[in-house]
Amino acid sequence: MNNNQTLPGSLGLPVIGETLSFVSNPYHFVNQRYRKYGPIFKTNLIGRPTVVMVGPKAIEFVLSSHIEHFSWREGWPGTFKRLLGHSLFVQDGQEHRRNRRLIMPALHGPALANYLDVMNNITTSYLKKWEDKKEFTWFYEFKQLTFDIASQLLLGTNPGEECTRQSKLFTTLTNGLFSINPLPIPFTKFGKAIAARNQIIEDVRQVIQQRQQNPSKDAISLLLAAKDEDGNSLSSTELIDQAILLLFAGHETTTSMLTWLCVELARHPEILQRAREEQLKLATKGDLNLEQLGQMPYLEQVLYEVERLHPPVGGGFRGVVKEFEFNGFYVPAGWQLLYSIAATHRLEEIYPEPERFDPERFSPQRQEHKQYPFSLIGFGGGPRVCIGVAFAKMEIKIVAAHLLRSYDWEILPNQSLETVRLPTNHPKDGLRVRFQPR
Ligand code: HEM
Structure with a gap:
């Protein structure tokens, strides 16, 4: 390999490297260095030399054409491996x-169609609750809504008290994922997260036993029935880990996207009006159903633009398991890699005036994301693209369709909507709104 060119960038201070400035604003950190160094540069994050890659060509290299050089398991911090168990997120190769393949059917095709009623019913019950409340912070409300949907469909949780209890356990588990000091001592964030995980495992184990006797149409039942080419199914232990991962990966991200959708619609009345007209036209054909979900091209444009400007996941980590060369720069095995979704989505050469919220970018005439592959990557891309993308889009469209057809909302004054990016992207004060039926 030609390793003449030294990677640009800085490894920062001993041990902590540049971790602090990265954590305080990951997008700004990457964007500033991209402007200075281009699509590949080095830094040091959480004690590891790290190569950062930005832009469609670099992303295609990582997610698709050279995927065998990178490992998910070696990329994510140890807390993820401990708390998310043996699940897709931290698996590679044949095992992954x-x-x-076993999990795909539970999140696509006919299975998805069966989830529509649950998604619709839970959404309707929240809309009634919001009508009564009139003023509330939407981010936290969406968090409960998406948790209810995901836990009932993916973990088989019963609505009501059981859901609330599970939601608290999950919050404790999620807090542990980002703990800086991961010692399994009781009363520390990480210790509490392990205890929460153990409790969730017990709960899911019981649901599995029930579904083994009485299968239903939820994802747990489908996962139990799934078989690989050799006729083997996921064991109970494997199934528990995968179900916990799906819930973790599934609800925070969807919450983020719904919240930013409502911010942008409130900020742009003309866009809201056009999206509403599309919905009202569909509503004349009857209640929301699967067929209608496929007939919302303008809402899809709006959602692409939310995905671009406010990606819930700002980037992905990998471990470099085989050395590689990109643009003439050599990176050795053993390094960490970060590919940046947020910075790629704001490249001026792909998206002119990148800070502007403009769903017309995705109109059939403009299609700005089609100039280069891997320009719109809010759900990742390549063979390991988000497995829940269809589930998430269906859920978001259902909520959005109800909101546009029947409700008005306005952003309350005296709050900050500044972007906070970790653990998931959300407006600082969570979006406080006044809400009413139209
Ligand atoms: C708006 C909602 C969502 C967004 C923006 C999102 C984003 C992402 C991204 C960017 C990745 C790739 C990460 C990487 O390359 O390192 C990913 C992977 C994944 N997502 Fe999602 N996701 C969403 C919803 C969901 C839902 C609803 C589920 C499950 C029901 C889910 C389950 C997963 C899983 C299991 C993976 C790992 C897939 C694999 O490695 O094969 N996600 N997601």
Whole structure:
């Protein structure tokens, strides 16, 4: 390999490297260095030399054409491996391929169609609650809504008290994922997260036993029935880990996207009006159903623009398991890699006036994301693209369609909507709104 060119960038201070400035604003950190160094540069994050890659060509290299050089398991911090168990997120190679194939049917095709009623009913009950409340902070409300949907469909949780209890356990588990001091001592964030995980495992184990006797149409039942080419199914232990991961990966991200959708619609009345007209036209044909979900091209444009400007996941980590060369720069095995979704989505050469919220970018005439592959990557891309993308889009469209057809909302004054990016992207004060039926 030609390793003449030294990677640009800085490894920062000993041990902590540049971790602090990265954590305080990951997008700004990457964007500033991209302007200075271009699509590949080095830094040091959480004690590891790290190569950062930005832009469609670099992203295609990582997610698709050279995927065998990178490991998910070696990329994510140790807390993820401990708290998310043996699940897709931290698996590679043959093991990952087999499990992904087993899980896919529970999140696509006919299974999805069966989830529509649950998604619709839970959404309707929240809309009634919001009508009564009149003023509330939407981010936290969306968090409960998406948790209810995901836990009932993916974990088989009963609505009501059981859901609330599970939601608290999950919050404790999620807090542990980002703990800086991961010692399994009781009363520390990480210790509490492990205890929460153990409790969730017990709960899911019981649901599995029930579904083994009485299968239903939820994802747990489908996962139990799934078989690989050799006729083997996921064991109970494997199934528990995968179900916990799906819930973790599934609800925070969807919450983020729904919240930013409502911010942008409130900020742009003309866009809201056009999206509403599309919905009202569909509503004349009857209640929301699967067929209608496929007939909302303008809402889809709006959602692409939310995905671009406010990606819930700002980037992805990998471990470099085989050395590689990109643009003439050499990176050795053993390094960490970060590919940046947020910075790629704001490249001026792809998206002119990148800070502007403009769904017309995705109109059939402009299609700005089609100039280069891997320009719109809010759900990742390549063989390991988000497995829940269809589930998430269906859920978001259902909520959005109800909101546009029947409700008005306005952003309350005296709050900050500044972007906070970790653990997931959300407006600082969570979006406080006044809400009413139209
Ligand atoms: C708006 C909602 C969502 C967004 C923006 C999102 C984003 C992402 C991204 C960017 C990745 C790739 C990460 C990487 O390359 O490192 C990913 C992977 C994944 N997502 Fe999602 N996601 C969403 C919803 C969901 C839902 C609803 C589920 C499950 C029901 C889910 C489950 C997963 C899983 C299991 C993976 C790992 C897939 C694999 O490695 O094969 N996600 N997601």
